[in-house]
Amino acid sequence: MPRQHVASYLAAATPPRLAVGGITVAIPVLAVEQTGDVALGGLLAAATLAPSIVAAPFVGVLLDRSRRPGALIAIAALVMGVSYGVAAFLGPIPAWAVAIVLLAGGASGPFVMGGLSSFVTERIPDERRAYAIDALAYNLGSVVGPAVVAAAAALGSARLATLLMAASALLGAAGTLPLGLQPLGAPARGSMLHTMARGIRHIALHRPLAIVTASGTLSQFGAGGLAIAAVALSLQRTGDADQGAVVVTAFAIGGLIGALWNSSRPARLRPEATMGWGFAATGVLTVLAALDLGLWWTVAAIGASGLFTAASAAAMLLIRKQQSPPALRSQVFTVGAGLRAAAAAAGAAVAGLASGLGAGPLLVLIGLSWIASGAMLLAYPRDAQPIDR
Known part of the structure; x- marks a missing residue:
């Protein structure tokens, strides 16, 4: 190439x-x-x-x-x-x-x-x-x-x-x-609304794609709450909200390092396994970050959690492509991205409302949402074959 x-x-x-x-x-x-x-x-x-x-x-x-x-x-x-x-x-x-x-x-x-x-x-x-x-x-x-x-x-x-x-x-x-x-490929026949309905029906009812879409959406619900949890943690442990930016930046840098590694050495596991294990690893490290061992422990654990997000995201995108017919592929991708954006916004809103629980429990709940999103891939059918051609 x-x-x-x-x-x-x-x-x-x-x-x-x-x-x-x-x-x-x-x-x-x-x-x-x-x-x-x-x-x-x-x-x-x-x-x-x-x-x-x-x-x-x-x-x-x-x-x-x-x-x-x-x-x-x-x-x-x-x-x-x-x-x-x-x-x-x-x-x-x-x-x-x-x-x-x-x-x-x-x-x-x-x-x-x-x-x-x-x-x-x-x-x-x-x-x-x-x-x-x-x-x-x-x-x-x-x-x-x-x-x-x-x-x-x-x-x-x-x-x-x-x-x-x-x-x-x-x-x-x-x-x-x-x-x-x-x-x-050849565009789907029928009106625009008919094509839209067909695409949404495929996302919702085609089991491999439905599982991956639900898992990816839930993972972003957790990710959306991270910034709120980071600010709450900073206030709770240092009395200053500014350190929350350090925690969020650590996650972003971890994600970038993981993306650079994955782009040079793409994962070779089955994509659903890469996605599931990656989401679960992010969740486990997020839960560990809630331990009150000092701010830098939290920064290190959250940074490490970000390392797995790029490989998981790449696997999710690959499954979207393999499990969508060419005539509906762009719709599958755009709707999937829209659902993840909506979930991130909802996660931020819910984290704000739940901030009274305390920063530690909030981080644990965010980590559990990542773990749950990874566990959802256990339901992915082992005999699923690509339908993209």
């Missing part, structure tokens, strides 16, 4: 995912900087995420039925870039107008997240390597995006940070066109 194929895919997938990872950090900081309104920052950040959950099935159907899916993904990244660029001028531009453009950018998100993932094997034929590279693009985005925003906000301003996220999305638009993505 030529290295330029890997490089060209990373050049297309990483910048827009970096933008998505960073914009949810940049927008709240920008709102406080320009208006002093923390609540407004939260609402605008939600506007960048919420539309993706609703848009995901529509995006999947559009990509499955399009003769030029690459052009649709490029246009979506362009819309994201323009929306973030406009949002950077919050203050001179009214908040309601910024909210509208951020909603448009949020609705474009599924194109560059799950949508682009559904085409990675068209560019990188080795399936295991392809999804390991795709997981690396996700991890680079989730780690580098917030880091760039933090540095730009500290050295310049939140407006500069937001403009950098806009530029990153535009880079993704430019990088997508050279991929030359082609339709995955």
Whole structure:
């Protein structure tokens, strides 16, 4: 497999995912900087995420039925870039107008997240390597995006940070066109709503895919609560919330190290085994992190827990591809990504409501959700065969 194929895919997938990872950090900081309104920052950040959950099935159907899916993904990244660029001028531009453009950018998100993932094997034929590279693009985005925003906000301003996220999305638009993505197969027949219903029915009723989707969604419910638990832990043990960022950063760095390792040496176990054992290992280490042995014990255990997430995510993406017919594949990917995003948001909300339990029990519950998501793979049918051809 030529290295330029890997490089060209990373050049297309990483910048827009970096933008998505960073914009949810940049927008709240920008709102406080320009208006002093923390609540407004939260609402605008939600506007960048919420539309993706609703848009995901529509995006999947559009990509499955399009003769030029690459052009649709490029246009979506362009819309994201323009929306973030406009949002950077919050203050001179009214908040309601910024909210509208951020909603448009949020609705474009599924194109560059799950949508682009559904085409990675068209560019990188080795399936295991392809999804390991795709997981690396996700991890680079989730780690580098917030880091760039933090540095730009500290050295310049939140407006500069937001403009950098806009530029990153535009880079993704430019990088997508050279991929030359082609339709995955003959589009499903019938109306758009009929195709959407067929895809959702396949996700819900095809047992291998239903198990993997449920497991992946539950794992993100736990992951979504980690930041809340980390802040609660920091307050409880040091009296200062700032150390919570160290815990979350350790998890992100562990995930990035795992992604780099997995992209060079993809796991060779059956994908459902890799996914199940990886989720379970993350959960066990999260439970161990709850032991009151000092903050650095917690940081080390959470960092180690992140090492397994990339291999698990790559295995999950591979199963999605193998267990979906080409005519429905993009819809399977975008709906799966949308469910995980919704679960992460719900996990954060529930963790906030349950913070009164104490940081230790909260971490244990988060770890148990990871372990449960791994255990769900025990129900994966051993005789399942790929149906993607």
